[in-house]
Amino acid sequence: MATIGHNNLNAKLVLLGDMGAGKSSLVLRFVKGQFLEFQESTIGAAFFSQTLAVNDATVKFEIWDTAGQERYHSLAPMYYRGAAAAIIVYDITSSDSFSRAKKWVQELQKQGNPNMVMALTGNKADLEDKRKVTAEEARVYAEENGLFFMETSAKSAANVNEVFYEIAKRLPRAQPAQSPAGMVLVDRPAEGSSAASCCS
Amino acid sequence: MDEEYDVIVLGTGLKECILSGLLSVDGLKVLHMDRNDYYGGESTSLNLIQLWKKFRGDDKPPPHLGSSKDYNIDMNPKFIMANGMLVRVLIHTDVTKYLYFKAVDGSFVFNKAKVHKVPSNDMEALKSPLMGIFEKRRARKFFIYVQDYNESDPKTHDGLDLTRVTTKELIAKFGLDDNTVDFIGHALALHRDDRYLNEPALDTVKRMKLYAESLARFQGGSPYIYPLYGLGELPQAFARLSAVYGGTYMLNKPECKVEFDADGKVIGVTSEGETAKCKKVVCDPSYLPGKVRKVGKVARAIAIMSHPIPSTNDSQSVQVILPQKQLGRKSDMYLFCCSYSHNVCPKGKYIAFVSTEAETDQPAIELKPGIDLLGPVEEIFFDMYDRFEPVNEPTLDNCFISTSYDATTHFESTVVDVLNMYTLITGKVLDLSVDLSAASAAEE
Ligand SMILES: Cc1cc2nc3c(=O)[nH]c(=O)nc-3n(C[C@H](O)[C@H](O)[C@H](O)COP(=O)(O)OP(=O)(O)OC[C@H]3O[C@@H](n4cnc5c(N)ncnc54)[C@H](O)[C@@H]3O)c2cc1C
Ligand SMILES: Nc1nc2c(ncn2[C@@H]2O[C@H](COP(=O)(O)OP(=O)(O)OP(=O)(O)O)[C@@H](O)[C@H]2O)c(=O)[nH]1
Ligand SMILES: [Mg+2]
Numbered sequence A: 001m002a003t004i005g006h007n008n009l010n011a012k013l014v015l016l017g018d019m020g021a022g023k024s025s026l027v028l029r030f031v032k033g034q035f036l037e038f039q040e041s042t043i044g045a046a047f048f049s050q051t052l053a054v055n056d057a058t059v060k061f062e063i064w065d066t067a068g069q070e071r072y073h074s075l076a077p078m079y080y081r082g083a084a085a086a087i088i089v090y091d092i093t094s095s096d097s098f099s100r101a102k103k104w105v106q107e108l109q110k111q112g113n114p115n116m117v118m119a120l121t122g123n124k125a126d127l128e129d130k131r132k133v134t135a136e137e138a139r140v141y142a143e144e145n146g147l148f149f150m151e152t153s154a155k156s157a158a159n160v161n162e163v164f165y166e167i168a169k170r171l172p173r174a175q176p177a178q179s180p181a182g183m184v185l186v187d188r189p190a191e192g193s194s195a196a197s198c199c200s
Numbered sequence B: 001m002d003e004e005y006d007v008i009v010l011g012t013g014l015k016e017c018i019l020s021g022l023l024s025v026d027g028l029k030v031l032h033m034d035r036n037d038y039y040g041g042e043s044t045s046l047n048l049i050q051l052w053k054k055f056r057g058d059d060k061p062p063p064h065l066g067s068s069k070d071y072n073i074d075m076n077p078k079f080i081m082a083n084g085m086l087v088r089v090l091i092h093t094d095v096t097k098y099l100y101f102k103a104v105d106g107s108f109v110f111n112k113a114k115v116h117k118v119p120s121n122d123m124e125a126l127k128s129p130l131m132g133i134f135e136k137r138r139a140r141k142f143f144i145y146v147q148d149y150n151e152s153d154p155k156t157h158d159g160l161d162l163t164r165v166t167t168k169e170l171i172a173k174f175g176l177d178d179n180t181v182d183f184i185g186h187a188l189a190l191h192r193d194d195r196y197l198n199e200p201a202l203d204t205v206k207r208m209k210l211y212a213e214s215l216a217r218f219q220g221g222s223p224y225i226y227p228l229y230g231l232g233e234l235p236q237a238f239a240r241l242s243a244v245y246g247g248t249y250m251l252n253k254p255e256c257k258v259e260f261d262a263d264g265k266v267i268g269v270t271s272e273g274e275t276a277k278c279k280k281v282v283c284d285p286s287y288l289p290g291k292v293r294k295v296g297k298v299a300r301a302i303a304i305m306s307h308p309i310p311s312t313n314d315s316q317s318v319q320v321i322l323p324q325k326q327l328g329r330k331s332d333m334y335l336f337c338c339s340y341s342h343n344v345c346p347k348g349k350y351i352a353f354v355s356t357e358a359e360t361d362q363p364a365i366e367l368k369p370g371i372d373l374l375g376p377v378e379e380i381f382f383d384m385y386d387r388f389e390p391v392n393e394p395t396l397d398n399c400f401i402s403t404s405y406d407a408t409t410h411f412e413s414t415v416v417d418v419l420n421m422y423t424l425i426t427g428k429v430l431d432l433s434v435d436l437s438a439a440s441a442a443e444e
Helices: A023-032 A094-109 A135-144 A162-170 B012-024 B049-056 B085-092 B122-127 B135-146 B169-176 B178-188 B194-198 B201-217 B233-243 B366-376 B412-424
Strands: A003-005 A007-018 A048-054 A057-064 A087-093 A117-123 A147-151 A183-188 B004-010 B029-035 B101-103 B107-109 B114-117 B224-227 B248-251 B259-260 B267-271 B274-284 B292-305 B318-322 B332-341 B350-357 B378-392 B399-401 B440-443
Touching: A007 A023, A007 A094, A007 A162, A023 A048, A023 A057, A023 A087, A023 A117, A023 A162, A048 A162, A048 B004, A057 A162, A087 A094, A087 A162, A087 B259, A094 A117, A117 A135, A117 A162, A135 A147, A147 A162, A183 B101, B004 B267, B012 B029, B012 B233, B012 B274, B012 B412, B029 B101, B029 B267, B049 B378, B085 B259, B085 B412, B107 B178, B122 B135, B122 B332, B135 B178, B135 B201, B169 B178, B169 B194, B169 B201, B178 B194, B178 B201, B233 B248, B259 B274, B274 B412, B318 B366, B318 B399, B332 B366, B350 B366, B399 B412
Parallel strands: A007 A057, A007 A087, A087 A117, A117 A147, B004 B029, B004 B274, B029 B248, B107 B318, B274 B399
Antiparallel strands: A003 A007, A048 A057, A183 B440, B101 B224, B107 B114, B259 B267, B267 B274, B292 B350, B292 B378, B318 B332, B332 B350
């Protein structure tokens, strides 16, 4: 849930999409400015955080990348819980990945928070010669379903920051505080650790 | 699916999910399947529609109860000791980052037909109506002895060797009456029966200290904490840990038949005509019914109410222990209540559970002493289920089967079972020496 304090917003953002569509590559590009030609299937990262400044506020994204649970459609409800935004990623060179993306949109409309900001992203836009999904077709679908749409390339960095920036702008500014606030148990005094650390 | 795995885990109950997480973190290749289309198995939390489907067949929940989605009703209700083992595992694995907790408001005990707050230290003992004036002073002395007791400092032992002196003898030294002993033993030291009286007192003293330290930890009215949105969050959080470390998840897999070779060693699991190969299988008793035996059964009631449990200071979350002796039973009965403050139901509603190890086949009658304490209920569901434990030899068949959760189960036995299984599977001992004293709670 996007929560507010002194013009600082915390927003949980979830990534969804077919295996190999480039979800992790988009996060890596956005968070670290890197791209790996042979990005391994996602392992070992619980979530990343990254802060963006938009005109009136700073938005700290807590980005949840899926791993091993969405492949066979076995995501836990916890994954969506409290998500303020979702990026649904497909690969423009694969029609299958576009069909899968539509399934995710349906799932989110059913399960997710109705105020969730949803972005549809056609990734691998650098591979124009292998394109299977036209931008027009995706744009029409996005409009019909109330999503905003962009084509990106994690490889060339095209539009990657723009997607996150656009989401940050669209997040509702004043959101009613989540009902009861709880506490997080921590081992040491809370500090903003970005990637997961486990069992060291 | 036709790949080879180190371990296939069947069932997404809490124990299976903790193991799946620990094994994936160890670098093992894990496939985790469940026949249900939801996480948690027996330790899931249900919404109203799911609850009605389970207990009332075709009926629909009445609209005045509010939105189904606002309910998270535990199928295996328990609280977590703030300084307990489960908290150590949560911190050790860093799974806490997926969860929000809140302290539980109250801890009560049933004594002489009334519900009383559990006094946990010398000051509270002095105020408690549980005891008469002279008994209070004796109890206060005993609490001070326990508070000051330090295993490694003989000066605090008062000349008593608690590894030899029985609990009964220790109590006799302070002259406490049976009534006091009953609430100390069952509501503070959390013993399930009276065997502890004839066992060395050290265990009971340690348990009382754990209670007091847990109570001090979060300044709640009880030593317990509980996750927002219900216990069903716990298996999900450990499943995410497993997935993040490479575990693959498949829900809604019918059958999940475990396959064996001619020597009776596990070789894989078949579902929907496909077989995934593996070296080891970890599962709950329902996946290998031929390798477990029935050891008991649990009777329980689930109630939806519009008021907190009477005589608990309007606690929004509370535990009441009804010691066996107070009811003339062999096993204790437990009351558990949670509400909107932990996000398990809409504002103004309360979910209460009554559970015990069943001694008859009539839960409605057997649970009556607990149910009578609830006051009027809007809806009530009765249920009984069998408990199983494994009888196989894991070194021969490579099957590692967990023990069913008991009524009276607390997370202590859950975690002990998990740690033992972990050691059997990996040959390693999990080091849980996290720094609890440095652990603190960050307010969101
Ligand atoms: C519905 C319900 C049913 C309950 N049923 C029981 C029950 O049958 N028996 C019971 O004793 N309590 C019962 N309780 C209370 C329960 O024990 C506490 O909630 C529990 O101790 C919390 O433990 P934990 O697993 O979080 O911490 P624990 O892991 O239990 O605590 C860590 C350490 O503390 C010690 N310790 C603490 N409590 C116990 C214990 N109960 N037994 C053994 N060692 C302990 C152990 O040394 C353990 O290693 C019940 C509570 C509820 C709400
Ligand atoms: N050419 C090109 N390749 C990309 C782009 N984005 C990702 N890739 C490549 O596509 C492959 C898959 O990318 P990932 O980021 O791992 O995809 P994912 O969606 O996270 O995949 P899973 O974690 O397996 O679900 C990797 O080899 C990337 O290098 C892109 O924009 N252009
Ligand atoms: Mg990935």
